[in-house]
Amino acid sequence: MYCEFYGFREKPFTITPNPRFIFLSKNHREAFAHLLYGIDNHAGFIKLTGEVGTGKTTVLRTLFEQLDERGHRTALIFNPCLTARELMRSINREFGIPCDDLDISQLLDLLNRFLLRENAAGRTVVLVIDEAQNLEPQVLEQIRLISNMETKTDKLIQIVLAGQPELGELLRRSELRQLAQRITVSYHLTPMDFDDSRAYIEHRLEMAGDLRAATFTPQALKQAYRFSGGVPRLINIICDRALLFGYIAESREITGRMVKNAIAEIGKESPSRSVPGRRSAIAGLAVLCLLAAATAGRIAMPGNERAHPSASPSALATALGSVPERESALAACNALMKRWDADPIPPPPSLTSIKDLEGEMAKRGLKLARFTGSLGLLARLDYPAVLEFILPGIPGKRYLALIGADRGKFVIAPSLAGRDSLTGAELESVWSGAAWLPWKNFRDIPTGGTRGSDAAGIQRLLADAGIYTGTVTGSFDTGTVSAIKAFQASRGLPSDGKVGAQTLLQLYRSGKAFPGPRLDVGPDGKRPATPVTGEGTNRK
Numbered sequence: 001m002y003c004e005f006y007g008f009r010e011k012p013f014t015i016t017p018n019p020r021f022i023f024l025s026k027n028h029r030e031a032f033a034h035l036l037y038g039i040d041n042h043a044g045f046i047k048l049t050g051e052v053g054t055g056k057t058t059v060l061r062t063l064f065e066q067l068d069e070r071g072h073r074t075a076l077i078f079n080p081c082l083t084a085r086e087l088m089r090s091i092n093r094e095f096g097i098p099c100d101d102l103d104i105s106q107l108l109d110l111l112n113r114f115l116l117r118e119n120a121a122g123r124t125v126v127l128v129i130d131e132a133q134n135l136e137p138q139v140l141e142q143i144r145l146i147s148n149m150e151t152k153t154d155k156l157i158q159i160v161l162a163g164q165p166e167l168g169e170l171l172r173r174s175e176l177r178q179l180a181q182r183i184t185v186s187y188h189l190t191p192m193d194f195d196d197s198r199a200y201i202e203h204r205l206e207m208a209g210d211l212r213a214a215t216f217t218p219q220a221l222k223q224a225y226r227f228s229g230g231v232p233r234l235i236n237i238i239c240d241r242a243l244l245f246g247y248i249a250e251s252r253e254i255t256g257r258m259v260k261n262a263i264a265e266i267g268k269e270s271p272s273r274s275v276p277g278r279r280s281a282i283a284g285l286a287v288l289c290l291l292a293a294a295t296a297g298r299i300a301m302p303g304n305e306r307a308h309p310s311a312s313p314s315a316l317a318t319a320l321g322s323v324p325e326r327e328s329a330l331a332a333c334n335a336l337m338k339r340w341d342a343d344p345i346p347p348p349p350s351l352t353s354i355k356d357l358e359g360e361m362a363k364r365g366l367k368l369a370r371f372t373g374s375l376g377l378l379a380r381l382d383y384p385a386v387l388e389f390i391l392p393g394i395p396g397k398r399y400l401a402l403i404g405a406d407r408g409k410f411v412i413a414p415s416l417a418g419r420d421s422l423t424g425a426e427l428e429s430v431w432s433g434a435a436w437l438p439w440k441n442f443r444d445i446p447t448g449g450t451r452g453s454d455a456a457g458i459q460r461l462l463a464d465a466g467i468y469t470g471t472v473t474g475s476f477d478t479g480t481v482s483a484i485k486a487f488q489a490s491r492g493l494p495s496d497g498k499v500g501a502q503t504l505l506q507l508y509r510s511g512k513a514f515p516g517p518r519l520d521v522g523p524d525g526k527r528p529a530t531p532v533t534g535e536g537t538n539r540k
Helices: 027-041 056-066 083-093 103-119 137-147 168-173 172-181 192-206 218-227 230-249 257-267 281-293 311-319 326-341 354-363 375-381 425-427 453-465 480-492 499-511
Strands: 045-050 072-077 124-129 155-161 183-189 367-372 383-391 397-404 409-416 421-425 436-438 532-534
Touching: 027 056, 027 155, 027 375, 027 480, 045 056, 045 168, 056 072, 056 124, 056 137, 056 155, 056 480, 072 083, 083 103, 083 137, 083 409, 103 124, 103 137, 124 183, 137 155, 137 168, 137 172, 155 168, 168 172, 172 183, 192 218, 192 230, 218 230, 218 257, 230 257, 311 397, 311 409, 326 354, 326 383, 326 397, 326 409, 326 436, 354 367, 367 499, 375 499, 421 425, 436 499, 453 480, 453 499, 480 499
Parallel strands: 045 155, 045 183, 072 124, 124 155, 183 532
Antiparallel strands: 367 436, 383 397, 383 436, 397 409, 409 421
């Protein structure tokens, strides 16, 4: 009704998923990175949870778009309210395997043969089960049996269980403990923060027609965020209604008053007309306030803690703080110089922070990139890094080199309190969320390079990564920018189309033509799945 007034090609805020409107917030990118990490490392079981409307489907849709058909076979089960036999038939049907008039043992046998063929062909098989909180325990047990299909060294199928938080409660049942113990990568998707909510609204307006066709005032954005708590589906509901109020007032500027009126109107609607994400229109407002208060999560990365007793945060902080900042920075950096086959850095005359070592790294052909995020994202980058710690009551900073992620442990250097590895939970208890990554700019492409040979070099790297299929023109055109955004999305990086340090170092890594250290792997030469969990934490 209002599209013609605003000049939209289509309504910008609908609750029906539309691939054209996909927007990955910080939390969505991190969830996506966790899924890719688990699949790439053949974790076996991966869990994704989130409240209704937080964007789990968006993450799964993005995942399927990034898994190329040459290297993957994928299947999605969207209606898991099935018996064990019905589920097996649905899985086989999705993979194109015979499924009619067969019992469970026959279905399993045919699936196993299919998985062995795909494994021999070098393809990864991925099964995604959405709304998994609706699965009966006996059906979940059947899924666990599917996961038993493996070779001597590898899992034959990667299973993603996606659902509402009730899925976590279901998996805590004692009869499902064997399945719960096999989930090595887990992420809980929380609502967006205010900045991402604002960017989300602007993104949808732009995709519908023109960003300036309708504008939300700062007060309108704040009101929409307060109502929605950062839940994308609820943002769509309130913004759609606010646009209707703007249309009635013949105003392309959506004010805070219009959003308030839209909220009041939704609140007056009868509970029988349900609003997605809420139990009723009025009771849901209280729930949304709780959701908004819960947007700040924390990341916990449980690992195998049997090898060592869990160290308390205070004990780790004491051990870290016992080494002066200068010595801590130098030791961590030299641990990485060894990984890069570079000469060790001698103690400089003046050293107050790790940035003071950047010049010495440059002499060794290395650059230094800043990283902020979670351990899951850092593991996904697959570069040895220097972790930065800010410890309560201890002046300055301290550093440790992260050189491996092996079997639920994060391998560090130098050793800390006699240990050369820590669990993710132990690291998270004291880590600041910041790190430094030494890297090599093999083709001397400046970050942000958009002209001539710089753009041509970026196009070649994109082509090596299998993202760019156009001609190498040296022109930073829309096709190149689109390819960069697609690459960034596939790596869990901000999809801004700009080639920053993290994008460039990942392009070098993806091309597989440039030498460089990776995080350590297991003794069998394979990169094991590291238990990773997250709750959408955005570190500053």
